Amino acid sequence: MGLDISFVACPRDQLSEVGEFRKVNALLQWVNNNVMSVENCAYIPISKEVLEILQGTLNQLTTDNCQELFPTQEGFFYGSTEYDEHYWEDVADVKVWVDETLAHFEFE
Template sequence: MGLDISFVACPRDEIMEKGEFRKVNALLQWVNTHVMAVANCAYIPISKEDLEKLQGILNQLTTDNCQELFPTQEGFFYGSTEYDEHYWEDVAGVKAWVDETLAHFDFEEEILFFSAWW
C-alpha cells in the first residue's frame, strides 16, 4: 500500500492510462499547490499550461533549489521525503513523461486527468 499516482486521458467515453508513478510525493505536492487541492481518488484536469509550468520547474531543479521548487510531502503511505538518489530518479522519470506528453498528447481532442490514491 502506498501513494499511487495516475494520469489518464478521456477522449470521449473511454479512459486510457497515460502515465503512472509510485510514491512520487513531490508530484502530489506540486499538483496540490499549483493546480488544485488533491483529494484521494479524485480526478483533476491537467491542462497543457499546467504541464508546461511543471516542465519549467523540473528543468530548473538543482540540489540547491529542489526543496523550494519541487518539495517532497510527508504522508503515511507517501514514501521517502529524502532528497537522495531516489528523489532524482523520480524527477528524471516525471520529466521524461512530461516531455513526452507535451510532445505527443492532443490537448484539443483529449482531456488529461491527474488522480492519486493513498
C-alpha cells in the same frame, strides 16, 4: 497502501491511462501547490498549460532549490521525503514523461 498517481486521457468519456507514478510524493505536493488539493481517488484536470509549468519547474531543479520548487511531502503513505538518488530518479522519470507527453499527446 501506497501513493499512486495516474494520468488519464478522457476523450469522449472513455478513460485511457497515459502515465503512472508510484510514491512520487513531490509530484503530489506540486499538484497540491500549483493545481488544486488532491483528494483520494479523485480526478483533477491537468491541462497542457499546467504540464508546461511543471516542465519549467523540473527544468529549473538543482540540489540547491529542489526543496523549494519540487518539495517532498511528509506523511505515512507518501513514501520517502529524502532528497537522495531516489528523489532525483523520480524527477528524471517525471521529466521524461512530461517532455514526451507535451511533444506527442493530442490535447485537443
